[in-house]
Amino acid sequence: MATASAAAPTARPQRSWYKRNEIAATPWLFLIPGILFFSVYVIIPIFQSVWISFHEWDGLGEMTWVGTANYERLLTDDRKFDVSFWNNVRWLFLYLLAIPAGLFIALFLNQTVRGIRLYKSMFFFPFVISQVVVGLVFSWFYLPREGLLNAILTFFGMEPVNILGDPALATYGIIAAGLWPQTAYCMILYLTGLNAVNPEQIEAGRLDGAKGLKMLWYVVLPQLKPATFIAFVVTIIGALRSFDLISVMTNGGPFGSTRVLSFYMFEESLSEFGFRMGYGAAIAVVLFFLMLFFIVYFLYSMWRDEKGAR
Incomplete structure (x- = not known):
């Protein structure tokens, strides 16, 4: 009597780790080059700047x-730092x-009227030109005798005004020059955001x-919260x-x-006045933490709003 022999089960080939984790691992293959570049050119230099700020070094x-000596001098003894800090506060506010100027221009341009493409090009133009060119244009605009403003x-x-030669007005004149391209940039952001506005919500609002x-x-x-x-x-x-406009228009004066x-x-670290890398790094660290404070605040606000909307 013939007995049927049970066929031995065939073993499945062992899959590689990548095949088993392909969905989770593939995005990291695209992210790793960016993370490496960001680490080498952003994260590591930040820590290097903090380290250098505790030293006295000519580069x-x-x-x-020297420990915290650079920071102590910044906060207690340096009038130039005080002037620079409060000028940054003026720039900031x-x-x-x-932002509101860019929003209202975007609302104006987000219409179908005759010649709207020409208007968009005119408002978009400041964004595509270099900050150095903007600085030169406004320097000519502010010239005491030949400038268009005084004309x-x-x-x-009215009496002519020497804006860039007056210590009380020069900072505001440079800020006005910077607002020209920055408003154009905000306008572009809001125009993009307006294209994504849900028309059904607009109709519901009208009803x-x-x-x-x-x-x-x-x-x-x-x-428009993401654009904002x-x-x-x-x-x-x-x-x-803000460096380039000041360098072109007044060189700090x-x-x-x-x-x-x-x-x-820049003056303390690399200009003819100093080559004091440690002191310049301390200023850079203060500036970095100022930026970080505002960015973290807005990131937290956005995360809180999204969490509340769920």
């Missing part, structure tokens, strides 16, 4: 440990005017009687690292009245 020779003032019977400012405040602005967040972060960072922290850091 070439041996570093000498006045630069935020670019307008003279035409209306409920919302129009004008009520429509803007209760229906449109809540949908990006506009706030980019504008705050731009205000705190007159009498050091237009210095900000980024320009003062």
